[in-house]
Amino acid sequence: MTQVRSRRERPAKPALSRPGIVTAAVALMRAEGLERVTMRRLADQLDTGPASLYVYVRDTADLHAAVLEEMLGQVDLAPAHGGGDWRERLTAVLRSYLGVLFEHPGLARSALVARPTGPNALALIESLLVILEDGDVPGPRAAWAVDLLLHFATATAAEQSTRTNDPAMGQQDEDMAVALRSASPAAYPRISALQDELLAGPGADRLAWGFAVLIDGIVHTGRPPAT
Amino acid sequence: MTQVRSRRERPAKPALSRPGIVTAAVALMRAEGLERVTMRRLADQLDTGPASLYVYVRDTADLHAAVLEEMLGQVDLAPAHGGGDWRERLTAVLRSYLGVLFEHPGLARSALVARPTGPNALALIESLLVILEDGDVPGPRAAWAVDLLLHFATATAAEQSTRTNDPAMGQQDEDMAVALRSASPAAYPRISALQDELLAGPGADRLAWGFAVLIDGIVHTGRPPAT
DNA sequence: ACCTGAACACCGTTCAAGT
DNA sequence: ACCTGAACACCGTTCAAGT
Numbered sequence: 397m398t399q400v401r402s403r404r405e406r407p408a409k410p411a412l413s414r415p416g417i418v419t420a421a422v423a424l425m426r427a428e429g430l431e432r433v434t435m436r437r438l439a440d441q442l443d444t445g446p447a448s449l450y451v452y453v454r455d456t457a458d459l460h461a462a463v464l465e466e467m468l469g470q471v472d473l474a475p476a477h478g479g480g481d482w483r484e485r486l487t488a489v490l491r492s493y494l495g496v497l498f499e500h501p502g503l504a505r506s507a508l509v510a511r512p513t514g515p516n517a518l519a520l521i522e523s524l525l526v527i528l529e530d531g532d533v534p535g536p537r538a539a540w541a542v543d544l545l546l547h548f549a550t551a552t553a554a555e556q557s558t559r560t561n562d563p564a565m566g567q568q569d570e571d572m573a574v575a576l577r578s579a580s581p582a583a584y585p586r587i588s589a590l591q592d593e594l595l596a597g598p599g600a601d602r603l604a605w606g607f608a609v610l611i612d613g614i615v616h617t618g619r620p621p622a623t
Numbered sequence: 624m625t626q627v628r629s630r631r632e633r634p635a636k637p638a639l640s641r642p643g644i645v646t647a648a649v650a651l652m653r654a655e656g657l658e659r660v661t662m663r664r665l666a667d668q669l670d671t672g673p674a675s676l677y678v679y680v681r682d683t684a685d686l687h688a689a690v691l692e693e694m695l696g697q698v699d700l701a702p703a704h705g706g707g708d709w710r711e712r713l714t715a716v717l718r719s720y721l722g723v724l725f726e727h728p729g730l731a732r733s734a735l736v737a738r739p740t741g742p743n744a745l746a747l748i749e750s751l752l753v754i755l756e757d758g759d760v761p762g763p764r765a766a767w768a769v770d771l772l773l774h775f776a777t778a779t780a781a782e783q784s785t786r787t788n789d790p791a792m793g794q795q796d797e798d799m800a801v802a803l804r805s806a807s808p809a810a811y812p813r814i815s816a817l818q819d820e821l822l823a824g825p826g827a828d829r830l831a832w833g834f835a836v837l838i839d840g841i842v843h844t845g846r847p848p849a850t
Numbered sequence: 851a852c853c854t855g856a857a858c859a860c861c862g863t864t865c866a867a868g869t
Numbered sequence: 870a871c872c873t874g875a876a877c878a879c880c881g882t883t884c885a886a887g888t
Contacts, residue, residue: 412872435862447864448872456862461795508735508778509785511795513802518811521821525813535813539820544833551735551778558736568688568738575740584745586752586762593766594748597847605846606771613840619832620824639853662881674883675853683881854887861880868873 412442414452418462425463430502433463457510464503465512468520470496476523482531487607489523490549494603497553504553520546528614537619548610556599639669641679645689652690657729660690684737691730692739695747697723703750709758714834716750717776721830724780731780747773755841764846775837783826 410416420441424433435456439446453459472492475485497504511517521542528538559569573595581588637643647668651660662683666673680686699719702712724731738744748769755765786796800822808815 434860436860445873445875446862447874450863451871457795505732505735508781509732511799513795513798515810518802518806518814522811522814525817529813535817536820536823539817540824540829540832541836542821543829544836547778547782548775551774551781554735554778555774568684568740571740572738575745579745583742584749586756587745587749590752590762590766593763594769596763597767601847602767602770605767605844609771609837609840609844611840612844613836613838616843617832617836617839620828661879663879672854672856673881674855677882678852852888854885856884856886858883859881862878864877865875866873867875869871 412444412448412452414462417442417449417452417459418466421459421463422466425500425503430460430463430500430506433460435459457506460503460506461510461512462514464507464510465514465516467496467500467503468493468512468514468516471516471520473519473523476526482527483611486524486527486531486545486611487604489520489527490545490607493520493546494549494553497550498557501557504550504557507550508554531615533614534619536621537614540619541614544614545610548606552603552606639671639675639679641689644669644676644679644686645693648686648690649693652727652730657687657690657727657733660687662686684733687730687733688737688739689741691734691737692741692743694723694727694730695720695739695741695743698743698747700746700750703753709754710838713751713754713758713772713838714831716747716754717772717834720747720773721776721780724777725784728784731777731784734777735781758842760841761846763848764841767846768841771841772837775833779830779833 417438421433421438424438424441428437435446435449435453438459439449442449449459453462471489473489475488475492478485497507524542524545525538528541529535533541576587576591576594579587579591587594644665648660648665651665651668655664662673662676665686666676669676676686680689698716700716702715702719705712724734751769751772752765755768756762760768803814803818803821806814806818814821
């Protein structure tokens with residue numbers, strides 16, 4: 397009797413599974429941020445103990461990588477197959493990737509170390525290769541270029557999203573501004589002279605310039621043959 | 624009497640100070656790695672409680688940034704003022720910076736978020752500006768280029784050093800290799816075709832190519848005027 | 851002003867024991 | 870095979886109280 401009752405009051409606890417765990421982890425991240433997606437908190441959410449998760453998940457890094465792979469499904473890959481300037485299409489996809497990371501600080505930081513390898517990650521890589529092909533970048537060079545471009549986007553997201561979203565980190569921007577502005581012209585003449593330029597520019601401009609530099613460099617710089 | 628004795632047996636506990644704390648933190652990092660440089664462990668080392676450190680250090684991020692600033696003193700800036708090809712001198716300084724980060728995994732990861740602003744950090748920036756000036760890169764563009772170059776080097780170190788030094792992370796390289804090799808040719812034709820190229824190449828070659836791409840791009844890509 | 855003990859609110863991971 | 874309670878070995882940070 398009591399058993400039936402408790403079954404009615406809340407649905408039978410669903411069996412644990414890796415997809416179920418990852419889905420719950422994504423939900424938890426949306427609600428509280430990736431930092432709060434801990435084994436213990438996630439287990440609470442799933443009505444079990446933390447030890448149970450280790451049947452499906454190697455460790456916390458593995459869990460976070462799985463969350464990232466899931467989120468990569470949201471990257472807009474449509475520009476890969478559209479027409480128009482290939483450089484613009486390339487930056488469009490990268491910007492979309494960046495946007496996903498940017499929304500969830502911590503995700504970018506984990507992306508730097510835990511690279512996802514699921515279908516969404518592969519689709520992103522494939523799309524970038526498609527666009528580089530349209531730009532007549534030779535295959536082997538394109539292979540390395542994909543790495544470089546994702547590397548740059550990920551690092552930018554890791555840096556910016558931490559700074560923007562973490563309240564305490566705004567302080568560090570301030571620290572840097574003060575340090576640059578008060579740099580002694582005798583010891584650091586160029587910093588002194590360029591202080592405004594070093595600090596200047598909205599993030600968007602700097603990002604656009606970064607993409608332009610990379611694409612231009614990729615187009616002009618040959619790769620050594622494989623060994 | 625007992626007091627005199629105990630004073631002889633170990634020297635009087637030195638007063639706490641920020642420099643003293645940072646020195647101890649660096650020593651602890653050399654011995655056990657940055658992950659183990661925690662407030663509690665560091666306090667133990669200094670014969671006090673963790674609460675005492677908060678008089679001199681804002682939080683853990685601040686502490687780690689101070690450690691990094693200290694380590695930047697080891698970057699070899701000599702190439703900035705030598706003769707020879709400016710591109711080679713630029714990569715020499717960046718390689719030295721990278722070497723410092725590479726020696727201590729975790730340092731690079733913290734460098735991405737906690738940027739040091741002390742004299743060693745400024746000296747590094749100034750040196751890069753000196754070299755870019757030799758390469759006739761216009762000042763405002765050089766200001767942004769410094770950011771881009773350090774950004775790239777830091778991200779590379781964060782990625783590589785974690786992978787190389789963390790035993791469990793080698794697994795992830797393997798995961799990626801398996802994923803790329805087993806990618807369906809139908810769904811991911813280009814990944815399939817380029818799988819060897821995507822995985823190929825020693826880290827050193829890819830790094831050298833990355834620097835070449837960036838420098839080439841910097842030389843050729845104009846910066847929008849400041850707003 | 852500086853320092854501290856103690857507490858609060860957490861972590862990841864393992865392992866023996868159960869089903 | 871899967872799941873779990875309990876334990877081990879840690880964390881950062883705050884705060885009232887002392888000197």
